[in-house]
Amino acid sequence: MNYGEQKLIIPYFSGNSFRFDTAKKSITLMLNLNQSLFSSSNSIQITNVFYEQISAADLGDLIQNNIPEKPNESLKVVSSRGNQQSFLILSPIIKDGNGFKKIKSFSYSSTGSTSKTNNSTLTQKNAIISNSVLASGDWYRFYVEKSGVYKISRSFLQSLGFDPSKVDPRRIKIYGNGGRMLPLANNIYYPEDLIENAIQISGENDGVFNNEDFILFYAEGVDNWNTESQTNINLYSTKSYYYITSVGNEGKRIPNLIQPTGNATLELNTFDDYQSHETDLTNIAHLGRQWLGESFDINQEQEFSFSFPNLETSVPVKIEINAASAAYTPTSFTISSNGQNIGNISFNALITNSDTKYYNGKLPANTTFTGTDNIKIKLNYNNNGVPGSRGYLDYINLIAKRRLLGTGKQFKFQYDLAGSTIGIVNYTIGNAAAISQIWDITDIYNVSKIDNAGQSSFSFKATLGEVRKYIAVDAADYYTPLKESQSKIANQNLKGTLLKNNQNSFQDVDYVIITPKSLSSQAEKLATFHRTNSNLVVKVIALENIYQEFSSGKQDISAIRNCIKYIYENASSPDKRLKYINLFGDASYDYKDRVTNNTNIVPIYHSLNSNTVGESSFASDDFFGLMDADEGNIISFFGGIDIAVGRMLVSDNAQASEMVNKVLEYHDIKSYGNWRNNFVLISDDSDQSSDASLQSRQNALADVIATEKPFFNIDKIFLDAYTQEASAGGSRYPKARTDIFDAFEKGALVFNYLGHGGEDGLASERIWEKSDGQNLNNQYKYPLFITITCEFSRFDDPTRPTAGEYTFWNPKGGAISMLTTIRSIGQFNAENFNDSLSKNLLSYGSNQYNTIAETLRISKNENPSSSSNVIFYLGDPALMLAIPKPRINLTKVNDIAISQPIPDFKSLSKIKISGEITDENNALLSNYNGELATAIFDKMITSSTLNNDGNSPVMQFKTLGETIFRGNASVTNGQFEFSFVVPRDIRIPVDNGRISFYSKKNEALENQTGYNNVIKIGGINENAPQDNISPKVKLYMNDETFVSGGITNESPFLLAFLEDENGINTASGIGHDIVAILDGDVSNPYILNDYYQTKLDDYTNGNLRFPFRNLAPGLHTISFTAWDVYNNPVTSEIQFTVVGDDSLTLSHVLNYPNPFSTYTQFWFSHNRPYEPLDVQVQVMTITGKVVWTKNQTITTEGFLSRDITWDGKDDFGDRIGKGVYIYKLTVKSNLTNKKAEKYEKLVIL
Template sequence: MFVKPTTHIKLAILTLCAFCHFTIAAQSTQYKVNWHISNRLSDSISTQVMTCDNAIYNKGNIPVIEHVIALQQHNVNITVNHAEYEQIPDEELMLIGQTEIPTTLQTETSIINQQGSYKAFIHIFPFVENDGKIQRLKSYSLETKPSTEKLPSTNTTTNSYKNQSVLANGSFVKIRVSSSGIYRLTYEELQNMGVNPAQVRIFGYGGAELDRNFSNYRIDDLPEVPVYMYMGSDNQFGPGDYILFHAQGPISWNYEYISSLGQRGFTHNLNTYSQYGYYFVTSDAGSRERLNVGTEATFTPADTIIVTTFIDYQLHEQELINLQDVTGQNGGGDEFYGEQFSNGNTLQNISFQVNNPTTNNARVCISAVANSTSGSSTLKLSMNGGSEQTMTFNAIAPSIYIMGTELGKNFYFPLQGGNNTLKINASMPSGSQMYLNWVELHAERTLTMTGNSMYFRTTTSYNTNLRNRFIIRNASADLQVWNITRLDSIYRMPTQLVGNELHFASGNHTIEQFVAVVPNAGSNAYNTPEIIGSVNQQNLHQLKDIEYVIITPEIFRSEANRLAAAHEELNGLTTAVVTDEEVYNEFSSGTPDASAYRWLMKMLYDRHTTGESTLAPRYLLLMGDGTFDNRKLLSQSGSNLLLTYQSDRGNLDATLAYPTDDYFGFLDDNSYFSETQMYVNIGIGRFPVSTIDQARNMVDKTIAYMNNTQKGNWKTQLCFLADDGDGTQHMSSIDTIAQLVKKLYPEYVSNKIILDSYLQEVTAAGESYPIAKNKFDNFLRNGMLYFCYMGHGSPSGITNEGMLTIKEIQTLANAKQAIWALGTCSFSHWDSPVVSAGEEAVLNANGGAIGVFSAARTVYADQNERLMLQFSQNLFAKENGDYLHIGDVVMRTKNAPNRESNRMSYCYLGDPAVKIVYPQPYTIETDSINGKTAEEGDTLRALSTNVLKGKIVDEDGQIVTDFQGKAYLTVYDKEQTFTTLNNHSDIPEAEYPFTYKDRIGILFKGEVTVTDGKFESYFMVPKDIQYNYGSGRITYYANDTLQGNEGIGYYENYIVGGSNPDAVYETDGPEMEIYLNSTQFVSGGQVDERPMFIAFLSDPNGINTSGSGIGHDLLLTVDNNTDQSWNLNDVFVTTGGDFRQGSINYKMAEMTEGKHTLSFRAWDLLNNSTTKTLDFEVVKNLAPEVFDIISYPNPIRSTETLHIEIVHDRPESILEVEINIFDVSGRRVYSTQQSCTTSISLQPQEAFCGSGVYLYQMRIKTQNSEYTTKTRKIIVIGQ
């Protein structure tokens, strides 16, 4: 076991795993370590690290060499031999920092079951200290020898599950305890709970956090807790009597190896999910479990140890501060720290009550944090005024990611009987802080009975053949000893009273836990559990053959059921909706614990693995927001939250303190738990919803997407956006990703927006890319199937130039939503009380994204590229001829060979069982172009008129003769080469200039009618083209308007170039009509701050949208200001497939209050232009003008749904609508508030009080505007 680094330094990651398949023969492979310096980039911060082949960085910036060996049927013995070392150059020594270096080579081998195959992970810590100098590994050999030990079968499991939960029948009352101890419930309390006292039974195992390692012992469902019934002198359980039972609180103790001691000892584990332990009380579950007396062990004196002392442990730990939260990182990690030391508060006193201590010194183990960057910090400890002992914390390097350095140390002090005071005095540089984490006290005590209950244990016979005979002094005749080692098997020890000593024997070689109890001390001698309330019957243990699971708080259950029903209908999935409380009740004794979610999925997974179930679990949706503060220790944590798994890899490192829902998908059996090495077995997503309205909106949005109501050419469009800065890192990454997608899936249009290829504008407001921003906004508004981004980001948006801000995301009203994948930092910091941009994108009821795959924490650029590359490739891949569900895409991406730790910070916000609305099932092919077959092709020349014919075909290449609908085609010019501008002057000379290829010239874009699977289109090529000859490209999309089927295709076998010698020229520009917000607008009128520009264009020679000619664009300008000028080429849409006419609808940027003038210029294909102007006044908070309110059906039956359409002048704006319904007497019978863009729906059963005539008043506003009020009449008739 190598020594883990103790200094927390900025993480850098590079994973190059060596996969080797060994046969049964022994092998030895020699490796030479090629060391070099590498830079790791994260959010514009570059860190130098020492690296080599096969290096990984799990903590800090110190590399560990990793080898991964695929195993066959047998295990192998793996050793590292022939290690040679070299001196480290002085300039590289600083990269190691203050990491503790061992004196011998440290290795670690683990075997992981990864989706049915076993792999051995070998980690080599490549540094040693020799004669006071640090050396690094130069070469070594990896030797593998076959073992006779067979690996476990992958179609078996050691776990067994009941088919029926205890909670399936009867009435239960949930109770909870705040700490471990003996608890009592009186006869009267049981009666008040509705429980028959004479038949009382208790089930559960309390509040210890569930083990993350599947190979360790676990309790299935709810074991019974034996109770002691105190019945007084009449031997009848009645008034005045009580029951006693042992209850486990949220703190557990384990006996394990402690490296700092070099031996085993007790360590505590504080439940990071709950402050309580829970149990269930009933009298309906049959005969009760008594506290039975176990079998007495027999020994011979030779193998018996007389036990008269024991090790007592106590804990001081206050959970006050999350350092990721107080340092501006929005919170993270599962660790909360306690008392703060600062220059004005340097002293803390902690008291420990220790009865009957022996003369041996007690061990005090302390954990604390210091965050000084300017010098060392110290803690001085003393007990009861005795001599001081010191622990020193070295300074840390300044970093926005590192919260401090944590140090744990053992000290030894003499104790006195009774109260003992530990004094802790801190010293630190000015401006820095220290925080106490916890203090453990381990004291040897004589086994002398104290109080009404006393917990004890012994380690003397651990792992030996010896037995124990315990002697408890100061014992009374009614003293009992309970064995509580296993919470599912508590029993009373047979004892013998000898004078005032109680003797009993134990024959176990493991660590056993006991409690000595005085049961007749009276009901006031013991604590009373807190009564929570009754529990409904449930039986999750009966679940089998479930493919899609939704875990939800109870408040969202109805919405979860609605979503599950949609998946059953549309995707044919078997589903189960369960509440978080139900999962806790059966899988963690009612105690909130994130591992309970995992055990539910593990049960379903194991049942399929063993053949008990036919279907395997495939998808898990967590319908509820999460927080790093699972126990809600802080006031702003929120409500209606599902638990989060927080990595404990680095609570003081913002790059490692991430949440990951991957944890719930680690379902394979393994001998130990390692979150970075395990594979995800299911697709997982989360709805970050906190209110019922948010849940309803997300379900509505998801079902609408699944119903595929938004058909259109937007489904062919993919957008790849690259940030500037950091040299060519981001632009190179996005170009690589886009080129791969283009190569593998050419039917889609891979549009690139690489910011550094645009002119950057710098004003007092900051840097911006207005042309690129306009292009990207058009994709958001018009729709794209997929959006991929590489660059800088934060919870408030992406790019320093504000290409997409959280404010913009909140107001998006794009009905055609994309999957977003963003290789950037913290865009989806979903476990913070502050809602992040990624969350807002999916929470937006009227637009945003249908799903977001992004990081919750700081991540690293090189790994982001590989992750985004994998995600993009998987997104369009097919399996058995069918596209993947998005959960499968995420799962495959997470399980890719380059499984770097960056991936753990990435989460999917959205429904994992959704399929992207790919245009399917048909393909569109070109029949002919200008009378020549598709195979022959033709040349398209400037100002030539062309005829294109095409067809819709099925997978066998046959024309789909019943396809009736529309086809949309886009004809492109040749591909062009673009050179970036180095706007930040940070591209290294060796990488400049950076060039990339893209196809941006559009020759024609239009819609045609498809009849019996065939179509044809006429168009003219504009004068502005690239006149050199080269290959063009046509993309197709088609929609069967009768049957709803779709198709996609492309064609590249034609040439673009030259000019038409027979072209006819004229000089008239296009005819146009322009408006703002509606066609009823009159020049000089009033508009809101973001009006919609509307234009209708026509010209006998067509409208020029090619973008190839300088200044020949569709250009909208406000106040003759070039900073307020927008190219609308991409927004123009032809009407009815006629290249001679079309329209524009464009949501303008926010305007300043006051009067303005806009001008719009358009060109025809002969480069003749027309310009028109409009005067308008921007009025802040202007109420929307509502032209009409249309409700249907009207009259309406009570069983129908009422639809209300709002005709208004705020297209693409989100309306906030307040509806009040009145009966004929003027009494208000219903009121609701909804958000929409044009329409809302109401259910008559909710909104009206039976048949009759009603008036409904609608108060309508946009964000921050005044209200407009309209009233209409509705008639409700019977069913």
């Protein structure tokens, strides 16, 4: 199998239940038992196991030491929206003495309770919905950076805008939840609102806040060790916010500590002191939560200083160091302190083309050394003589034992063994005269105190059994908080309003859109659409408000999750729970905007593993949809996603507007068309033998879809079926590229690519590059683009936009949404997931469909693996795939019911088709009036791959036959009929053909689909009438106002209008295609058969509209040839001049009629179709006096404008004299501010 840039050999197992662990290089069977009766108390046992010997060579790149001696079967039960799924997990390969064997088959049984358990605790929860403390009153915000005792003076309050002279100080309150990161795990408590902190106000008893009065309180900074993320630094924020108010009654004050009354069982005059060094300077791989500090490249020896006053030198200092190395040679760090060797950290060499970008290393656990009051830790990096090697320090943590003595500074202290000791401890503090108080800060919201009346030595008692934390308060060392430019904050009340409607009554929420305030107007536009069109209750929630209530003002991904969880858990019933989350904003690996042009708009979950671009260093939006108690910290993903999540990659209002408009256009009446019947599957070729399964799996999937959803017209674009061409940059498939982008612009509901890829595009042959996504022009025909490949849409790295992002961002083309990847994914896992995803997306066996995001949620829950983490849904999570409704039925051929033997579709036979629109129960929709589009295909074609690279066997596969007719007919009262003549160029052998129907209802957003695979196509009509008359053709560029020789932009459309009594041939007979030749290049013809459509109810008339792209400036000639069904040709030419899109160019400036008396139009050609243009016409006398001015904004679909008219009167409405006048035409683009002008003459009679 392939994994990113790595090529791995592993044993192959068929089926979707096997998982390859890229970190352990092991295979696991994870069988979904499709049962909900198991509980976590069950155990599983396998019996009747049949094995087959397997050689060590067959293990390939599996690590043999990770292969167990037993299958080690286990049962895993997960819950999603209250529904349980059970998985049997075992090792399918085990050791057998000195050999190995694999399991061929087995039986299983479970023991323990089989009663279904319901993890859901949801009941009617209106009673617990409460208001935020921020809902009323005046609130002022400030912040701290480090933990400690802070002093707030009168002047600081005034600087916040808080007027202490108007407030009884006894009512002053401080709220805040500290600067630590919120827990990732759901089962670790964190407040749902701001908590009032106990504070101390000196001088408040007189009810006046005097100049000398002040507030003391303990504030927790952003400098706390976090076990989940293995860091001392808050990853998301540099500020810990607190809030001050005087709303309500008297505030919470710091009480005296209640000491135990018994005798002390332990006397202590020492404490455990924690110090660390950590700086977040670089993220090597641009992913994950781990940021590294100092770099050891030029300076390979660096020293870090720590101060431990009054160190107890008899107790060794504990040291923890984490470091990293990025080197293609073995390297190491040597660590010492004050000349004393502490230890070494060694690193393996990186492997070329590996997804691993660096290695982490630690000192052994419980490493210690003998310290002094001033400790210097020296790190020396050994690069093994390779200058390009680079080491990094992550953090240094020291734990030292100090004597409990005052130092003239505030300091924290604790006894680490208190948790494992019972009794009463007596702390004795020496040199304590300057220590005014000891605060117990174990509970930062409820601090308590012990006063010291100036004693140089004093003591206090505490109960053992838990580790309690204290701080010595020294009046000479209070910290001072900081403020931002805007301190007063607006009232808000998310918790009290999110589950309320406009009438303040309880209302369940279906869909939340989470975005910063700067993008909220566009989010509201999308929300309004879904409220009206999707019947969803939608709430737009500002990130800033979430942080204010749920994380004490600071950015934190868990605050977003907790807000979502609040809505989810307070639903009125389980079936009313929140369904969709839209993260309306781009994301980044950098939460703190250290990267230029950062895109951290709505933050994303990043894994702790940060050293590989593979599956183990993932990012995830699923985090926000994991609601159960045992979820949250995604270490090893195991399904259980409760809410469907999507992300719309927008960074500013303009981009947000474009992406929301695409969603609206996807539902616009203009988007309704037979392109919705098309489904394109693309497969990579076999660059190595392990790739062979790509095309076979994609072909098998295509055939399954054709069986399960036969109304789809399946287009298979398998690279190995095309001729591979050599180029200076490597092998290429130019014809496959053309077919892919032609299919995009013609339109397909889904594009599904399976194969290799990366940030820059798809396949090593570069069938898709970054610029391709930008240049697509398929407005109103936006597909879902599925790319279960490597890193195609790695959107969380703002330093390198990807091909997938450009495809999503295209405002008038590209994809409406994407099921895509942001990291490397193993081929084996990708193939399996692609099959599962398609099954759920298309709801095999049902006509009831889920949203695309819900499809991904279901698929991940059914197939949990490390691969699942790297697959994302980019787009609106409430978006339904625009699959037309069933059904359109063929009822008659040449007035013969299809229940009878019907005529074959013979060459040159005139065929009459009759049919009807019905509901799913085949009842005629007699009130249905609309238009029908029909495509009739010749017999299936058997094609073969070419084994271009010599790495895979030749594979035969079937594709749709040539389109022998494409036309449009009216539907009246649910019924339709039309006729056409079968082209001479059909293939003569008789076999089943295919009819594909699509209809859209008049003046309604409703469409239907249908098909028939029973018709027979082939044979010759021996009695066909003669026809030797060629078709008629008229050619234009962009629209019918174009005159040959006129100007166009660089990407114009060719319009051809054709007429023939028997119709136009689209059957792709040899030499009888509809063809356009550009500038005489006959070796590169443009085949236009698939672009031709008949007029409504008239198969003798039709037209085509074909896009040319990126033509060079200058004169061009198109030679056009078409054939009727009798193979009579017609040829015509058209010329046009391309003007570069950088300039605005005018030509053919005139007024018509000229001369005139009472009416004329001003005409001009330009190269800016579809752009709003500001046009000014000024009519002047020969001497230059302006007599009439007209300003008008116009937009043209083509290159010719004739929108401005004049009646020959001046600006005052008076008729001007006869004679010759000059007029100036000025045109300016609203989009680019480019301007052009021309002068011409006119004559008034």
